Amino acid sequence: MLETSNSQGRFLELRQIHKRFGGVHALRGVNFSLHLGEAYHLLGENGCGKSTVIKIMSGALSPDDGEIVLDGRSFRALSPIQALSAGIETVYQDLSLLPNLTVAENVALSEQLVEGGGRLGRLFDKSRLNRTAASALDAVGLPKTPAFMGTVVSELPLASRQLVAIARAIATRAKLVIMDEPTTSLTRREVDNLIQVVNRLRSENVAVLFVTHKLDECYRIGGHAIIFRDGECVAQGEIAQYTKTELAGLMTGRVINSRRYRTGSPAASQLFSTDNLGQASNFRDISLSVRQGEIVGITGLADSGRNELAMAIAGIKPSTSGSMLIDGVETMIRRPSDAIENGIGYVPEDRLAEGLFLDKSIFENEIALIVKRLSNSLGIVDKQEGRRIAAKLAKEMRLNTSNLDMPVGSLSGGNQQRVLIGRWLSISPKLLVLHGPTVGVDVGSKDMIYRTIQTLAEAGMGLLIVSDDLPELLQNCDRILVMNAGRIIAEFDADKTDEDSLYKAMLASTTETVQ
Amino acid sequence: MSSSPFEGLQESQDGGVLSHIGGLIRRRPETITFMLLVMICVGVALINPAFLQASSLIDIGRASVVTGLFALGVFVILAAGGIDVSFTAIAAFTMYSMTLLVSKHLPGLPMVVIILTSVVGGAALGVINGLLVHNLKVPSLIVTIGTQYLFRGILLSFIGTVWIMSLPPQMGAFGRLPLLQFESANGATITLPMYFLVLPIAAIATWFIINRTLMGRAIFAVGGNANVAARLGYSLRTVHIFLFAYAGALAGLAGIIHVCANRQANPFDLVGTEINVIAAVVLGGARITGGTGTVSGTILGVLLVVVVNSVLVMIGIPSTWQRLVVGSFILLAAAFFVTRERMK
Numbered sequence: 001m002l003e004t005s006n007s008q009g010r011f012l013e014l015r016q017i018h019k020r021f022g023g024v025h026a027l028r029g030v031n032f033s034l035h036l037g038e039a040y041h042l043l044g045e046n047g048c049g050k051s052t053v054i055k056i057m058s059g060a061l062s063p064d065d066g067e068i069v070l071d072g073r074s075f076r077a078l079s080p081i082q083a084l085s086a087g088i089e090t091v092y093q094d095l096s097l098l099p100n101l102t103v104a105e106n107v108a109l110s111e112q113l114v115e116g117g118g119r120l121g122r123l124f125d126k127s128r129l130n131r132t133a134a135s136a137l138d139a140v141g142l143p144k145t146p147a148f149m150g151t152v153v154s155e156l157p158l159a160s161r162q163l164v165a166i167a168r169a170i171a172t173r174a175k176l177v178i179m180d181e182p183t184t185s186l187t188r189r190e191v192d193n194l195i196q197v198v199n200r201l202r203s204e205n206v207a208v209l210f211v212t213h214k215l216d217e218c219y220r221i222g223g224h225a226i227i228f229r230d231g232e233c234v235a236q237g238e239i240a241q242y243t244k245t246e247l248a249g250l251m252t253g254r255v256i257n258s259r260r261y262r263t264g265s266p267a268a269s270q271l272f273s274t275d276n277l278g279q280a281s282n283f284r285d286i287s288l289s290v291r292q293g294e295i296v297g298i299t300g301l302a303d304s305g306r307n308e309l310a311m312a313i314a315g316i317k318p319s320t321s322g323s324m325l326i327d328g329v330e331t332m333i334r335r336p337s338d339a340i341e342n343g344i345g346y347v348p349e350d351r352l353a354e355g356l357f358l359d360k361s362i363f364e365n366e367i368a369l370i371v372k373r374l375s376n377s378l379g380i381v382d383k384q385e386g387r388r389i390a391a392k393l394a395k396e397m398r399l400n401t402s403n404l405d406m407p408v409g410s411l412s413g414g415n416q417q418r419v420l421i422g423r424w425l426s427i428s429p430k431l432l433v434l435h436g437p438t439v440g441v442d443v444g445s446k447d448m449i450y451r452t453i454q455t456l457a458e459a460g461m462g463l464l465i466v467s468d469d470l471p472e473l474l475q476n477c478d479r480i481l482v483m484n485a486g487r488i489i490a491e492f493d494a495d496k497t498d499e500d501s502l503y504k505a506m507l508a509s510t511t512e513t514v515q
Numbered sequence: 516m517s518s519s520p521f522e523g524l525q526e527s528q529d530g531g532v533l534s535h536i537g538g539l540i541r542r543r544p545e546t547i548t549f550m551l552l553v554m555i556c557v558g559v560a561l562i563n564p565a566f567l568q569a570s571s572l573i574d575i576g577r578a579s580v581v582t583g584l585f586a587l588g589v590f591v592i593l594a595a596g597g598i599d600v601s602f603t604a605i606a607a608f609t610m611y612s613m614t615l616l617v618s619k620h621l622p623g624l625p626m627v628v629i630i631l632t633s634v635v636g637g638a639a640l641g642v643i644n645g646l647l648v649h650n651l652k653v654p655s656l657i658v659t660i661g662t663q664y665l666f667r668g669i670l671l672s673f674i675g676t677v678w679i680m681s682l683p684p685q686m687g688a689f690g691r692l693p694l695l696q697f698e699s700a701n702g703a704t705i706t707l708p709m710y711f712l713v714l715p716i717a718a719i720a721t722w723f724i725i726n727r728t729l730m731g732r733a734i735f736a737v738g739g740n741a742n743v744a745a746r747l748g749y750s751l752r753t754v755h756i757f758l759f760a761y762a763g764a765l766a767g768l769a770g771i772i773h774v775c776a777n778r779q780a781n782p783f784d785l786v787g788t789e790i791n792v793i794a795a796v797v798l799g800g801a802r803i804t805g806g807t808g809t810v811s812g813t814i815l816g817v818l819l820v821v822v823v824n825s826v827l828v829m830i831g832i833p834s835t836w837q838r839l840v841v842g843s844f845i846l847l848a849a850a851f852f853v854t855r856e857r858m859k
Contacts, residue, residue: 098739100806120730
């Protein structure tokens with residue numbers, strides 16, 4: 001290891017880092033440096049190399065070429081233990097929690113592991129584990145009671161898990177905390193709290209590196225932007241000096257504006273409506289309607305009942321009271337197959353767990369709903385016809401691959417979402433319910449998904465978008481319904497309102513009247 | 516946030532005794548094993564009070580030793596998300612080779628050395644398993660099916676197939692060495708042998724490794740999610756090698772005790788009892804998918820299987836029913852755990 005000059009406060013520097021996966025050149029000579037006490041935002045489309053560069057910094061991957069200068073010492077590659085003992089803590093997108101261990105163990109076990117240089121033949125100190133865990137949990141706003149600390153992580157809701165992962169990163173004396181999309185499942189209040197944690201870390205001279213698609217949060221936190229495109233760092237600088245449009249342009253290499261996508265207008269005829277729909281304690285008195293060619297947005301906090309409503313319409317968790325009308329006919333929807341038969345499509349929020357067969361090909365995923373229709377009396381599937389349909393769908397959805405035999409798991413998030421939407425187009429539904437259609441999807445894919453949504457509406461399909469991405473709803477919908485504590489408490493014309501009014505309605509206590 | 520992390524806990528506090536027990540079972544699945552064991556013991560004692568005599572309890576204790584040692588090894592591997600079916604072959608290999616070595620070449624070898632050598636020999640064979648699992652990146656089930664055939668094949672082809680009916684004297688003596696001895700009502704002498712102590716000692720050692728050392732936490736971490744564990748700095752290689760070496764060492768120990776207890780060394784012995792042992796561990800609450808389980812659960816599972824095996828005869832049920840009963844228990848317990856999970 002060579003001693004190199006250690007300029008003031010520079011903690012980590014990447015020099016000409018290259019990484020290849022098989023034939024894919026994922027990183028093409030990446031250079032940047034991180035200083036203590038600063039905040040950084042690593043921005044770029046899915047598949048641009050952000051995750052790879054994070055894994056190289058945290059020691060999970062070795063670069064093929066280049067140099068990592070850490071605290072003035074030069075390395076070819078880092079091991080996880082080297083990175084951790086140098087104070088590089090990472091909150092991975094998948095959280096990297098151990099589901100069968102307790103909260104306390106997940107948060108604080110690393111401290112003792114790293115101290116011993118990764119040696120396992122040592123005793124561990126339980127009371128110290130609990131002390132470290134308690135102070136870290138406190139810092140992220142989680143309870144530090146023995147009952148919570150002893151809970152097994154797999155029993156926690158997703159938002160708490162995300163906070164536990166963050167607590168682990170700050171449990172020890174970190175010098176650099178890397179967070180890969182840390183706010184995807186957090187409520188606004190939890191995000192505010194996280195931003196406070198970040199500010200406190202910076203004041204303690206810790207560097208923080210964010211990877212996120214939520215540009216608003218980047219502006220709120222401030223600091224430096226590092227923008228990636230196709231495995232290269234294309235721009236760096238104070239984030240405040242870039243507009244959103246400029247950032248999106250740098251990330252995609254093309255100009256994407258944040259105008260309203262919605263141009264058409266709905267037909268007069270009613271397509272779908274609900275009458276006093278309710279489900280146990282999740283939602284009640286839901287009366288909404290969607291016309292042909294209309295795009296209706298539904299938003300609300302995570303516990304507002306919006307998710308349950310979407311799943312009730314799709315028959316996944318059926319409603320318990322009230323009724324649904326399709327083309328004016330009252331229709332019972334008790335299970336997903338009822339919804340499909342009545343022309344209701346549902347693109348779930350968690351496409352990985354609920355929607356896609358990741359190790360199956362694009363072709364097989366696209367035709368999953370029409371296999372019956374494609375098969376003859378002997379049950380043999382007409383693959384040629386299937387391929388023709390799949391190719392047509394892939395083209396309509398602008399998938400950026402022509403190889404339909406690629407497993408869906410190898411696609412980027414945006415492409416996976418397009419495969420999923422394409423599958424529903426194969427049965428030409430009357431109503432398509434899109435649940436968080438662009439969660440974890442990059443700017444370029446978002447653009448294409450929005451264009452598709454508009455094309456579908458123009459063809460006469462009714463669309464319900466359930467989402468907490470307010471700009472998305474404002475740009476795409478005709479009307480936006482806000483749910484709060486299980487009821488629809490406000491309705492807005494999407495072109496006559498703004499994010500603030502929507503937020504106010506979402507956060508309003510239900511006793512107030514909202515207008 | 517409606518989904519408070521405490522919901523589950525509060526639920527079990529508010530919901531009265533039943534859901535309290537439900538919560539306990541969810542946290543400590545071996546409670547079920549314990550209840551089954553108690554029910555069987557009470558049932559058998561009611562039908563045939565002879566069951567409660569010291570002699571039958573001691574029989575059960577004695578019969579638990581070999582299965583229990585195997586089960587502790589299987590538990591540790593299961594906790595890390597792996598599985599081992601080669602431990603019986605390791606036991607057969609070490610016990611037979613050791614007995615042959617001592618009776619043919621080293622008749623004077625002290626018992627302590629014999630035991631230690633068996634343990635080390637078993638561990639060495641286990642290391643082979645560990646290295647193969649780690650370096651081939653093949654599921655441990657496949658690797659250990661391979662090594663089971665391999666170890667057994669080497670034993671029978673190159674070392675010997677002849678039963679050794681007369682053990683070296685120090686081994687025979689160890690098998691008879693009493694820990695407790697008394698006369699029963701009908702005048703027969705009942706002995707709890709010294710080697711019984713090996714099981715509680717091994718159980719405590721395993722408990723200590725699992726609950727007090729970083730290795731124990733690493734084993735559970737790997738069982739929870741091996742990729743994540745590696746990312747967090749746990750060395751998969753160290754864990755894999757340790758696991759299989761530990762299970763191998765316990766198998767070597769079990770093998771030599773098996774010989775001393777039965778006063779003969781049969782090279783065809785032991786292999787074929789793997790499923791019985793894995794059944795005991797699974798009945799003790801460890802999930803086959805890894806990352807769960809406890810030492811106390813494992814021991815309870817072993818007792819359950821041993822009790823079922825030995826008491827059916829006492830209440831007049833043919834011993835061929837034994838498998839049927841154990842099988843039903845496994846399915847019952849599995850169905851019970853699954854419904855608990857769903858209700859949650």
